[in-house]
Amino acid sequence: MTTFVIEDLCLHKDYLEPLREEIRQVRGSESPTSARDVDRMPLLDSFIRESIRMTNTDPVIMRRKAIEPHVFQDGSRVAKGDWVCVPQQAMMMDSNRYRNPHLFDGFRFARANEVLRRGQRSADTPDLVETKLSDATYEWSAWGMDPAVW
Secondary structure (H helix, E strand, O other), X not given: OHHHHHHHHHHOHHHHHHHHHHHHHHHOOOXXXXXXXXXXXXXXXXXXXXXXXXXXXOOOEEXXXXXXXXXXXXXXXXXXXXXXXXXHHHHHOOOOOOOOOOOOOOOHHHHHHHHHXXXXXXXXXXXXOOOOOOOOOOOOOOOOOOHHHO
């Protein structure tokens, strides 16, 4: 993943200065880097997430084999022995989830979080919450899925 982020920095040099400035503001000239600093760098968080979204190399994740039949809330059925997977690559490029999904937009997630922080949700997305790179959710399954989501 780090290789793709570095490659994206080289390919999209217009992001370098805003990222440098954010790091300068958070770190100052003498303060040490800490885990809390990362939480104060929404542009860096967003850039890394976008890099992961665009270069996702695993088309299918979280493969699970049903050990018993199951009926989902929408009525879909899974028979014993069937496989259920998350189509991660397709989700990351889905135009219903991302505007212009095939274009690299390094600050896509930072802007979305800012809109949510300001309470400017649209009528069709009232339940969206602010997210960050380390989240494991249905919408951001790059790290797997939090069992509580199931």
